[in-house]
Amino acid sequence: MNLPELETEAIDRIVEMAWEDRTPFEAIAVQFGLQEKQVIALMRGEMKPSSFRMWRDRVTSRKSKHLRKRDFIAGRFKSDNQKT
Template identity: 65%
Template sequence: MNSKTNLTPVEIDRIIEMAWEDRTTFDAIHIQFGLKEQEVINLMRTEMKPSSFKMWRERVQGRKTKHEKLRNFLEGRFKCSRQRQINGNKISKR
């Protein structure tokens, strides 16, 4: 099991990016970084501003796309061509 102290700033940034994406499951984060859902939630709580965490948590709670078993599609990843890239926990301009 990874803990926050074992993660590099780049890994923490990537976990936050993956958790923020609606279609990236907690299972995918667990496979890549070894963090369980509650550990991701705790990481988000400590690394984000309280208002941002609250907004993310309300959006994610109960969302079917964040849990592999609840998804109604088997494969595929959608990313809009107009979607902005997230780097350093900040949305970069085009």
């Protein structure tokens, strides 16, 4: 998968946002222009295989990682570092 050239700080922030339970993939897309598949590819490349599997299992069981699946009010929690 082709990923855009990203600075180290941007990669660190994307990984941090991907680990956060309430930060949806859509917020990462708005802030960094990466779609969910690209975030998954980035995480796979940045993490050890066992850590990636643990993260992937965690993400797939969270409704909060996708805006369409959320059952709580959007905007209920927002990190100061998050644009959306």
